[in-house]
Amino acid sequence: xxxxxxxxxxxxxxxxxxxxxxxxxxxxxxxxxxxxxxxxxxxxxxxxxxxxxxxxxxxxxxxxxxxxxxxxxxxxxxxxxxxxxxxxxxxxxxxxxxxxxxxxxxxxxxxxxxxxxxxxxxxxxxxxxxxxxxxxxxxxxxxxxxxxxxxxxxxxxxxxxxxxxxxxxxxxxxxxxxxxxxxxxxxxxxxxxxxxxxxxxxxxxxxxxxxxxxxxxxxxxxxxxxxxxxxxxxxxxxxxxxxxxxxxxxxxxxxxxxxxxxxxxxxxxxxxxxxxxxxxxxxxxxxxxxxxxxxxxxxxxxxxxxxxxxxxxxxxxxxxxxxxxxx
Amino acid sequence: xxxxxxxxxxxxxxxxxxxxxxxxxxxxxxxxxxxxxxxxxxxxxxxxxxxxxxxxxxxxxxxxxxxxxxxxxxxxxxxxxxxxxxxxxxxxxxxxxxxxxxxxxxxxxxxxxxxxxxxxxxxxxxxxxxxxxxxxxxxxxxxxxxxxxxxxxxxxxxxxxxxxxxxxxxxxxxxxxxxxxxxxxxxxxxxxxxxxxxxxxxxxxxxxxxxxxxxxxxxxxxxxxxxxxxxxxxxxxxxxxxxxxxxxxxxxxxxxxxxxxxxxxxxxxxxxxxxxxxxxxxxxxxxxxxxxxxxxxxxxxxxxxxxxxxxxxxxxxxxxxxxxxxx
DNA sequence: ATGAAAGCGCTAACAG
DNA sequence: CTGTTAGCGCTTTCAT
Numbered sequence: 260x261x262x263x264x265x266x267x268x269x270x271x272x273x274x275x276x277x278x279x280x281x282x283x284x285x286x287x288x289x290x291x292x293x294x295x296x297x298x299x300x301x302x303x304x305x306x307x308x309x310x311x312x313x314x315x316x317x318x319x320x321x322x323x324x325x326x327x328x329x330x331x332x333x334x335x336x337x338x339x340x341x342x343x344x345x346x347x348x349x350x351x352x353x354x355x356x357x358x359x360x361x362x363x364x365x366x367x368x369x370x371x372x373x374x375x376x377x378x379x380x381x382x383x384x385x386x387x388x389x390x391x392x393x394x395x396x397x398x399x400x401x402x403x404x405x406x407x408x409x410x411x412x413x414x415x416x417x418x419x420x421x422x423x424x425x426x427x428x429x430x431x432x433x434x435x436x437x438x439x440x441x442x443x444x445x446x447x448x449x450x451x452x453x454x455x456x457x458x459x460x461x462x463x464x465x466x467x468x469x470x471x472x473x474x475x476x477x478x479x480x481x482x483x484x485x486x487x488x489x490x491x492x493x494x495x496x497x498x499x500x501x502x503x504x505x506x507x508x509x510x511x512x513x514x515x516x517x518x519x520x521x522x523x524x525x526x527x528x529x530x531x532x533x534x535x536x537x538x539x540x541x542x543x544x545x546x547x548x549x550x551x552x553x554x555x556x557x558x559x560x561x562x563x564x565x566x567x568x569x570x571x572x573x574x575x576x577x578x579x580x581x582x583x584x585x586x
Numbered sequence: 587x588x589x590x591x592x593x594x595x596x597x598x599x600x601x602x603x604x605x606x607x608x609x610x611x612x613x614x615x616x617x618x619x620x621x622x623x624x625x626x627x628x629x630x631x632x633x634x635x636x637x638x639x640x641x642x643x644x645x646x647x648x649x650x651x652x653x654x655x656x657x658x659x660x661x662x663x664x665x666x667x668x669x670x671x672x673x674x675x676x677x678x679x680x681x682x683x684x685x686x687x688x689x690x691x692x693x694x695x696x697x698x699x700x701x702x703x704x705x706x707x708x709x710x711x712x713x714x715x716x717x718x719x720x721x722x723x724x725x726x727x728x729x730x731x732x733x734x735x736x737x738x739x740x741x742x743x744x745x746x747x748x749x750x751x752x753x754x755x756x757x758x759x760x761x762x763x764x765x766x767x768x769x770x771x772x773x774x775x776x777x778x779x780x781x782x783x784x785x786x787x788x789x790x791x792x793x794x795x796x797x798x799x800x801x802x803x804x805x806x807x808x809x810x811x812x813x814x815x816x817x818x819x820x821x822x823x824x825x826x827x828x829x830x831x832x833x834x835x836x837x838x839x840x841x842x843x844x845x846x847x848x849x850x851x852x853x854x855x856x857x858x859x860x861x862x863x864x865x866x867x868x869x870x871x872x873x874x875x876x877x878x879x880x881x882x883x884x885x886x887x888x889x890x891x892x893x894x895x896x897x898x899x900x901x902x903x904x905x906x907x908x909x910x911x912x913x
Numbered sequence: 914a915t916g917a918a919a920g921c922g923c924t925a926a927c928a929g
Numbered sequence: 930c931t932g933t934t935a936g937c938g939c940t941t942t943c944a945t
């Protein structure tokens with residue numbers, strides 16, 4: 260391996276001088292030696308050892324990203340937004356899949372700290388993660404899910420309650436009388452808010468909240484599919500407000516198998532607007548979150564904490580209803 | 587920040603001793619001091635500085651992963667498989683999106699080398715990337731796309747030609763007489779092979795290869811959509827062999843808009859079997875690649891190069907036809 | 914069973 | 930304009 264020392268010898272200068280030209284701190288370096296050094300660097304194919312540099316300057320220019328699963332289109336988009344913003348700022352992303360499990364969140368948080376990442380962006384699943392986060396001494400920004408923290412951290416959220424409220428109200432406006440709700444049973448703020456918005460819309464419009472019309476499992480396609488089948492056993496439905504698009508896709512699939520027409524007989528509305536939603540059949544009407552932007556904003560917020568010393572930031576992005584074919 | 591030196595002082599031992607117990611090299615350490623050190627480490631919440639360790643041992647336990655785009659479900663699955671396998675082996679993944687652009691591939695390769703990653707897994711887009719790879723002095727394994735290299739590297743491929751050959755033959759077997767082909771126009775082995783398989787199946791069954799039935803653009807939904815519209819202007823079709831599932835999804839969408847029934851009037855077959863393919867309507871018949879396994883295998887191969895000094899490995903995984911509703 | 918000391922490759926005061 | 934030098938926090942050989 261060729262080091263800065265070797266370059267210094269070849270150029271007949273000290274390592275300090277080489278370091279200076281390599282880092283652009285060369286106001287006081289003669290043009291001649293500067294060029295000589297650069298030529299040698301080029302000729303020898305010298306690659307700086309970032310690890311050594313990081314040890315010295317105590318910055319790794321890397322960010323940890325802990326999400327439940329990159330295979331979930333929602334988180335893949337968050338990851339892409341984050342990586343794009345990071346790349347623009349000269350940072351790199353270490354990706355970690357937690358599968359919504361506390362043990363993995365904890366493990367990764369610890370690994371990332373050992374790797375001396377400059378900060379982490381995470382979707383914290385369980386509330387006991389909050390203790391782990393409190394103990395963590397690197398900047399953190401929470402995305403998608405929200406947690407109450409003593410420690411100042413960054414948070415990016417969306418008005419979930421408003422989203423499902425809009426969704427359910429929309430269904431009511433379309434004439435639905437029996438609206439079901441299929442979502443996740445994870446006990447966190449996000450799930451609670453989405454359920455709340457659904458109930459609130461029902462109540463404000465004079466409809467009863469019927470627990471037999473609610474199916475709670477996970478934020479995935481299978482849940483939508485199973486949910487419809489279970490709810491159908493319990494009664495009639497003409498509208499479904501889904502906790503996310505994946506659930507809506509599974510629900511539509513089950514509905515079709517039962518011979519129920521979407522949106523004619525049952526109207527379905529999703530949440531998130533993941534990129535494939537416009538391509539399913541019928542195209543999904545959904546509550547849109549600016550997913551990619553959330554990813555970008557998460558690193559921008561993190562960097563303003565890291566580089567500008569900001570703290571306790573909180574940004575709420577707005578959701579909008581996008582009308583397509585499923586309701 | 588609390589360091590090993592501090593722990594040593596508190597425990598009244600040398601840093602060497604602390605290091606030994608921390609790394610399990612404590613055969614010769616008395617049980618008593620071992621316990622004392624561990625207690626202090628625990629109590630102080632000591633976190634080892636992985637950067638310092640890496641500088642010393644010249645291993646970072648991290649792997650770079652360069653793919654075109656994590657938002658593409660195919661690469662998201664590769665990423666997930668890779669991360670899972672890496673996690674099991676104590677490695678971490680740095681993710682890089684190249685957008686199929688040489689400049690980004692080159693840039694990331696250089697950044698990853700500076701970060702001293704132990705190896706990189708990449709989907710190399712352009713053939714001029716091969717020169718950059720030759721110059722790179724860390725272990726590399728190529729996935730999905732294949733490149734001819736002098737330097738010994740790892741490669742994981744799939745029999746693409748066989749895949750589209752099977753797909754097209756299947757369509758012919760179903761009675762299609764006018765089979766179109768929609769795929770990517772990237773000039774690489776993979777694209778060439780997939781086109782080749784299609785042509786070969788046509789020829790072997792006595793059908794002419796008609797350039798007016800071929801539309802080449804990108805491996806995405808838009809291409810499928812536009813492809814169908816363009817090809818429809820040029821003539822009749824009753825079957826489409828698609829370069830990947832995303833294209834198939836776009837094609838089906840366009841077909842429906844034109845009022846053409848899938849699979850009754852036009853049969854469509856995809857390639858990859860990305861996870862959403864079974865949920866589209868109709869569920870996609872496709873040539874399945876073991877995507878998740880490819881991701882896993884890529885890190886396993888990389889690690890056997892890194893840790894066991896293997897070289898020039900090449901693994902070809904098999905594709906299989908999965909029959910669903912679209913043809 | 915434990916410690917002293919060298920050194921990984923780099924940066925940044927400070928000196929000259 | 931350039932060099933000397935002291936570390937960053939850790940591992941590891943070699944002594945003891």
